[in-house]
Amino acid sequence: MNKKMYELGSKRSVIRELFEYGKEYAEVHGKDSVFDFTIGNPNIPAPHTVNDLIKQAVDNPDIHLYTSAEGDKEVRKKISAYIKKEFNADMPVQNIYMTTGAAAALSIVFKALVDEERNEFIVFAPYFPEYKVFVEAAGGVLNVQRAAENFGFNLEGLEKLITPRTVGVIINSPSNPTGRIYSKEELSHLFEVIAKRSTKEKPIYVIADEPYRELVYDDTEVPYIPNLYDNSIVCYSWSKSLSLAGERIGYIAVSPKAQNDRELFLTICGAGRALGYVCASSLFQYVVSESLGLTADIEIYKHNRDRLYGALKEYGFTLIEPKGAFYIFMKSPLPNDDFMKIAKSLGILFVPSETFGVDNWVRIAYCVSPDVIERSLPHFKKLAEICGLKKE
């Protein structure tokens, strides 16, 4: 047996571990006694339109058949047109590959980009921990650069990390776990640094992981990365925007301005095939192609963010205001082990930041029902008091 796979299977991701703990705790103590802020499992239901589309679609006798490995052509045409309309970017049909969610998209892209000579990826911490799992499974190495203050890009640090073996830089905006959205200016500075070191022989690709693109508050702009950097690959998912996390539907889009985009696309097709991805769900390919631009009721997340962020600040916690996604990143007032223990004893579950590559913060996933937020507040208040925090 493969020892590394055994390790990955027996020591589950901390997030999944806490998710399972929460489910068991709820089974034993009742659903109301646990405030589970661990996993990004969207609590807002999928839009009615999506479910109506599903109901209609299943009456089509061809709906459950295999599509082409890269996805149904009509579906990809619609996505291509949507990208043109929404971002004013050319993304030809033959550069779009439908995937079984963003995890599949990332795994496939890493597998495609790694070869013997060039196998290093760079990410800024805090970062989504499965990047490391997927990169390493593809035979690559993930190099981690601590973010700058306020979780911006640390450009000096990045420059030092780039080597001739570097093949990709991962950008996740809106960010999991910080809720940070990078501005056009920040991104342009970053891409300048990367472009300086990217050559025709050894291009450095930017991998834009964008499952939270539509989960944005206060009218913050989320720049479209292929408009700012040529060698870019977008990994997208409808898990969060349409609350379809369990259905696993997303895509990879290779910028037509990327070097050797055709070769890269075919390599992506090969990697998908090698990893056992035959095609993305044919039903959900159709459903998302008919729901472009639609989202679940994001006002609920905004309400949750406002309520929880406001309250936590009031209780004296240090945290950054999330502009997107559905996470609050909060500084731990005690060493994380102690802080987590006290929180757990109050029935509050969140994820320690060590799993995202930085110490002594926690991630609070507020994609729960507003009622859970409301009922949790006295417990958060107590948590602040136990930790000796002063109100603002």
Added chain:
Amino acid sequence: MNKKMYELGSKRSVIRELFEYGKEYAEVHGKDSVFDFTIGNPNIPAPHTVNDLIKQAVDNPDIHLYTSAEGDKEVRKKISAYIKKEFNADMPVQNIYMTTGAAAALSIVFKALVDEERNEFIVFAPYFPEYKVFVEAAGGVLNVQRAAENFGFNLEGLEKLITPRTVGVIINSPSNPTGRIYSKEELSHLFEVIAKRSTKEKPIYVIADEPYRELVYDDTEVPYIPNLYDNSIVCYSWSKSLSLAGERIGYIAVSPKAQNDRELFLTICGAGRALGYVCASSLFQYVVSESLGLTADIEIYKHNRDRLYGALKEYGFTLIEPKGAFYIFMKSPLPNDDFMKIAKSLGILFVPSETFGVDNWVRIAYCVSPDVIERSLPHFKKLAEICGLKKE
């Protein structure tokens, strides 16, 4: 970029290539001018019950959420109970891992079983060609043994192929491409040979790839492999039985009698995680768990088999009578290149056997509508005549 992945993506599987060719041909010349017997894309629609279940299920607001990585517990409980009832075999819930179809199941199992020391798998030819792709992507080696006469197991050949590096033998019954079902007696002889060489330190697992289990004619028995060999792993899919090929839903079941079954299961969980499989579609997990024992209308396949097998035999072709799956394996009366060319010129598309590891046969997938069979017969007759075959 990864050269091997580029190769896999640019030289697509012959089956997929012909599938795409058929689609393009139909687009240009009209649907009725092509008789596409290339791919196992079930033409019989999914049962009404399945589509009704989907329609009901989407009204449950939790239906699209992530499940546990190994699958929803209630779903797995039902599958466990079904296996007990149907095969009188114990398959505990914690030994069942829901997958994105059989391709994912196989990819995950190969990835789990390969380590540095032991990485060889054995299969009998003709065999499903993606085994090689998945095994090699996992870092393994696929050793191929030509089947015995009538496509039975070649035991002497197998014995010679087993080395201390052998970790698995793949069994596919009913078989793609031959439609062969192995009897209990045949399997027992095979397992005797394998068991002799399987040790506690170096167990040899049998991987039972069973997407065609329910597609069986003439009341032929398909023995349940975990009842005959302890170190067995079943890879199952509902792609064919429920005509859900595009939805990608299946499972891995590790026999509880397998050595270190717990460790093996956790390794499988790790491999699934590493390959980017977050969970199998939550909607389809639910749907299949409520449809256990149900199949699409297999009488249509039986009709097709009877009609096509009878006619081809009458036209003078040499072929074996398929007992299961939806393929006819037919000897080419000419060198395959020539035979394929003539068939193509008559609008008939099937898959050359070279892709399955043997020369000068072809695979005819008869999972098409009876009308296509009927209209194709004059063309097959002409094909026989051009090849100079005599009627029986």
